[in-house]
Structures are given as structure tokens and as C-alpha cells.
Amino acid sequence: MIRLVKFDSEPSFNNLFNRFFEGELGDSSNRPTTNIKENDEAFELNILIPGFKKEQVHIEIDEHILNITAEQEAKDEEQEWLKEFSFDSLNRSFRLPKNIDIESVEAEQRDGILHIKIPKKKEEQKLKKQIAIA
Numbered sequence: 001m002i003r004l005v006k007f008d009s010e011p012s013f014n015n016l017f018n019r020f021f022e023g024e025l026g027d028s029s030n031r032p033t034t035n036i037k038e039n040d041e042a043f044e045l046n047i048l049i050p051g052f053k054k055e056q057v058h059i060e061i062d063e064h065i066l067n068i069t070a071e072q073e074a075k076d077e078e079q080e081w082l083k084e085f086s087f088d089s090l091n092r093s094f095r096l097p098k099n100i101d102i103e104s105v106e107a108e109q110r111d112g113i114l115h116i117k118i119p120k121k122k123e124e125q126k127l128k129k130q131i132a133i134a
Helices: 013-021
Strands: 034-038 042-048 057-062 065-071 089-095 106-110 113-119
Touching (some): 057 113, 065 113
Antiparallel strands (some): 057 065
16 A cells, blocks of 8 residues: 655655555556546546456545455466466555545546546635734
8 A cells, every 4th residue: 555645756765665665565466557646626546457347446445545456357368378467356555645525536447547536625714813802
């Protein structure tokens, strides 16, 4: 699972160390590649999930953890000479920030890419005001 934070273009040993212990490195054979964008209104995730139908993909947010899983029956191929990829199952998790609007999350699947839009909550206006005495 990784945290949803801004991209750090300056790699460092500490960053690599943290990614290792957060489980981001290591076996990634069933972890789909993901692009994440942020603007003032929302986070947008684009996740590569080729070969899966929308009925095979499950998206859940639980305690600010976004979980994406996809499964389909494995196809037995006779005499595989080389197998460098498999799309039998995929899973990915992200720790979301506290300022998301969980009720307004939208997802769609198009051309092998899962698009998830996670709106941010509107900041509540502070109800503090200095009152002048007349």
C-alpha cells in the first residue's frame, strides 16, 4: 500500500528506504501501473487493467484506504514457452488523505484503463468573527 502524496522528482535513499518498507517495492507482478493527478477539486487515478471486464473489477474505500482488485479465471495454455506477464488477478491499495469526499467518488473503465475520480471536500468556512461593540 502506498500513500497518495505528490511525486518527488528528486530520488533519495530515504525515499527508496520508505518505499521498500511501505511495500511499494518488491513483487509487482500483480500490481497494475497507475498514474495519479491532483488538481484543486480532485485526485484522478488512471490504472492499467487490460483484459478485465467491469464486472471483474472491485473498488472499495475503507478507513481512507482505496483498494482496487480484479480477478478472472486463469487460462491454461498448452506448452507455454515464455510467459512474461499474466492478467489473472490484479490488486493495488492507496492510503487516501482525510480531505476526500467519499460519497462523490466516480469510476469508469475505458480501453483497458480504470479511471477513478476522487473529489476533495470543500473546506468548511470558519465561523469565527470579531464583533465590534457599538
